[in-house]
Amino acid sequence: MILIFEASPKLVTQYKMDPVKMGQVNQFKEKFVDIASPGILAARIFRQHDAKPLLLAPIGGKIGQKIKKIAKAEGLGLVDIDFRDESMEEVRLGLEDPLILQSKPTRATQEEFNRLFSTLTSYQEEVKNFLLLGGTEAIEEKYPYLIKRSHDLAYPVFVCLNGRIQDCVKERPFNLVCSKDQLEDYSGLKCNFSHEVIQAGKMVLAAGVKGLFIGGRGKTSIYMRDHSYWTIQSKDLTRQDLTLVTIGLSGAYEKKYDLEMTLKFARALGAFDSQSVDKIDLADLKQRMKDLSIKEGKFE
Incomplete structure (x- = not known):
């Protein structure tokens, strides 16, 4: 079972309509209601691949109850913690280049986070x-x-961040996925070429991170572990959605894939766009995996 922590699940209402004209009545043709977030996307992908997800998320207010209803109906394994704040809501006006309205992100008191953390032990x-x-x-x-709690509970943890990686590196996650920009920020080194990426990545591994995936743009990405690195090269795939790469690494670990299969699966999944998909075409995924080649190297 894969435990997914989702801090900000949101209810999304999308209106199919012509471009918004300010100062006058705008009519919509259709309305779609769904839930969205990186964690919800992960749970949907794992369900699609017959892995059993457990989605740990704060839920609050009437919006939260609507999120809960959809998640439970889909069998996403939602374990909800009641929070004081209303859950996030997003309204999209139009399908292409929509006008987007959002409520404030959910805030959490320390007491609420303590309850959230204590829930982890229930599924050890x-x-x-x-x-x-x-x-x-x-x-x-x-x-x-x-x-740190994941170490206490013996969970291998897979991490992808939007911000700086410094504080998380100190806690030695099992696998960290980062961009070249994040790696440059951490190491203070330029990462324009593969040998520079490897030099900077060695600093992350030396801090205790077991596995490091570096990507973000272009046709090349690098995975590092122990004293080895693997260059993952694509002929045509340039998108590297690191949220989806991390989901792929976690799912492959659950499925006990070998390393080459793991890297191809994760990198091919990263060629999709996490902002626009909620389901992966498996035939398309397999085709993208065929586009990839992997070469192993060593470093001191």
Whole structure:
């Protein structure tokens, strides 16, 4: 079972309509209601691949109850913690280049977070790995503590951040996925070429991170572990959605894929766009995996 922590699940209402004209009545043609967030996307993908997700999320107010209803109907394994704040709501006016309205992100008191953390121990025997995906700055500040707790509970933790990686690296996650920009910020080194990426990545591994995936743009990405690195090269795939790469690494670990299969699966998944998909075409995924080649190297 994969435990996914989702700090900001949101209810999304999308209106199919012509471009908004300010100062006058705008009519919509259709309305769609769904839930969205990196964690919800992960749970949907895991369900699609017959892995059993457990989605740990704060839920609050009437919006939260609507989120809960949809998540439960889909069998996303929602374990909800009642929070004081109303859950996030997003309204999108139009399909292409929509006008987007959002409520304030959910805030959490320390007491609420303590209840959230204590829930982790309830699933200690069932959980095989723990997934932390990018959130707001205030939420990501809590991630080092969550990584530390994952060690206490013997969960391998897979982490992808939107912000700086410094504090999370100190807690030695099992796998960290980052961009070249984040790696440059951490190491103070330029990462324009593969040998520079490897030199900077060695600093992250030396801090105790077990596995490091570096990507973000272009056709090349690098995975590092122990004293080896693997260059993952694509002929045509340039998108590297690091949220989806992290989901792929976690899912492959759950499925006990070998390393080459793991890296191809994760990198091919990252060629999709986490902002526009809620389901992965498996035939398309397999085709993208065929586009990838992997070469192993060593470093001191």
